[in-house]
Amino acid sequence: MIILVALFLWWMVAFGGFCRYSSFKNVILNGVLSLWMTGALASFLFFFSLIGHVNFMVFQWSLLLLGGGCLAFLWRRHWFSLKEIPLGMGLTALQTRLLMAMLLVFTILFSVGADRWGEWDAWAIWMLHAKFLLFENHFTNLFTNDIFFTHPDYPLMLSSLIAFVWKSLGHSSPVVPLVVAYVTGLSLLLGMAASLFELTYRKLGLAIVFVFTFSNLLFSFSHSQYADTLLSLFIVCSFVFYHHRNTGNAALLPLMAGFFAASAGWVKNEGLLFFGLFSCFYLVYNVKHFRRILLYGVGALLPLVVIFIFKMGYAPANDIVASDADGYVAKLTDVSRYLVVGEYYYKNLLSGSQLLLLLVVGAVFAFRWYREMPLWVGGAMLAGYFGIYILSPYGLDWHLGTSFNRLMHHLTPFLIYSAFVCIGQHTNFETLCVRLDSKQ
Amino acid sequence: MRRLFYEPMKKTELFVWILLIVIAMCVLGLRISCQSNAIDELEKVSSGIQPRITPASYLYYVSNNASPELYYKTQFSLIPARVVKKKNWMEIPADSSILLVIDRKMALPDTLSDFLFAQRRVFCADSVPNYSMTLMVSR
Structure with missing residues (x-):
């Protein structure tokens, strides 16, 4: 202990x-x-x-x-x-009770859905990697394509956190990954809500907890014990520092934004795509603030060094990167692949993420959200994932069917959170609620 | 300590809410502890095999159950050794370690029986109600 x-x-x-x-x-x-x-x-x-x-x-x-x-x-x-x-937080007694009640419901729903050792990828990838990390002299046995099924090139944030505690306890208990998953889910909820409270959008903060507690936006992933919720959390944290840039500490916030954005690449490979895109847009949006960009880079340095050492010195080549160049060209020029991926995007974005679509469309038209960085990062990530599907070495139907909902889980929390911030900035939502309360 | 929280809710009420959340977490922990999973069974059966293998071992996986789930869970239970699955048993190099995992709920195919009969030597074996593991050397 x-x-x-x-x-x-x-x-x-x-x-x-x-x-x-x-x-x-x-x-x-x-x-x-x-x-x-x-x-x-x-x-x-x-x-x-x-x-x-x-x-x-x-x-x-x-x-x-x-x-x-x-x-x-x-x-x-x-x-x-x-x-x-x-x-x-500046909440009233009733609002605090509401918040606590929703957190209790979140805990109960998490308890009902969670399983010992989690779902397939939880034990076959993340906990399996964690178990290798328990052996300080033999952890490199993991990094071989002989056991390719466990994707040994995946970064080690979640696995190392689990291994850390397992090692301390002296045995690999299935309760540890479960607690990590619970704390991750709870942190995601509280992080988004607390940021909205800090921006004085208290009712929106409560609304976001309500949305994520009583929908499947978080639950289908949070209790599966996959690393996707952890990645969502690091992405949301990066945007928390972005949204508070004008009110918080001018030096610490860019530093932390860089740290959290780069650390996302230590959670999952998709986090590296996020870091690249987030950094590009951060650069564009802060082009006149050289000090901010410099601090962002300094914050990102340590995670990037760790990822570089891991990728260059230990991890085998990623299956998409390891494909041959001729294969890339053939896939890039195959129109049918674009049609399959496009159709899947179209169907699933319309049927699976109505709330997100409603918020995005509403915020874009009502508040000109297209001027804000989160929408561009979200759009670029969707485009990036599209490109990865085109180059995928796997069967497209299988790859889309097994991963698209996870990719949406990376995007949904930060887009909904950013849309709520946008609504808070452009409407008098708090006053509107007070007026409705007084009429009742 | 003057006031720990100056939010409108009373301190005791806040602690009651937190206590309820902790109780819900404890119920979850209890439920998880009572559940059983093939991983636990395989970990139990592999504990008899582990002392006979070195951490750097490559074990060639052979089983009567073709599902990848059992293979992955076997690898999970034998870390840090690497459990490698060949498409065909005949591809297993001579004098290598074979790990035979039998799912006792399934029948043993004749081809597997013949293959096993031809192998050189059994090192050790262990079993639980649903699974058995045998370590042997290939011919």
């Missing part, structure tokens, strides 16, 4: 840093962001400890002692004060 205590101490250190420097007043927002920054850093350190053959005992005790020392130092410098810890 040493590692859990060490993680908690580091989380508190990061939390203190966020409370002091982010200028977010909302405790929950600071808590969620600092938790996942700690999680990502712990994952990087664990990977470095594996490749450096550092004894796990030494590793966890170093983390614990350094974390404790850091926290004590910051305590003495008065970074923390237990005299008053405002939640900083």
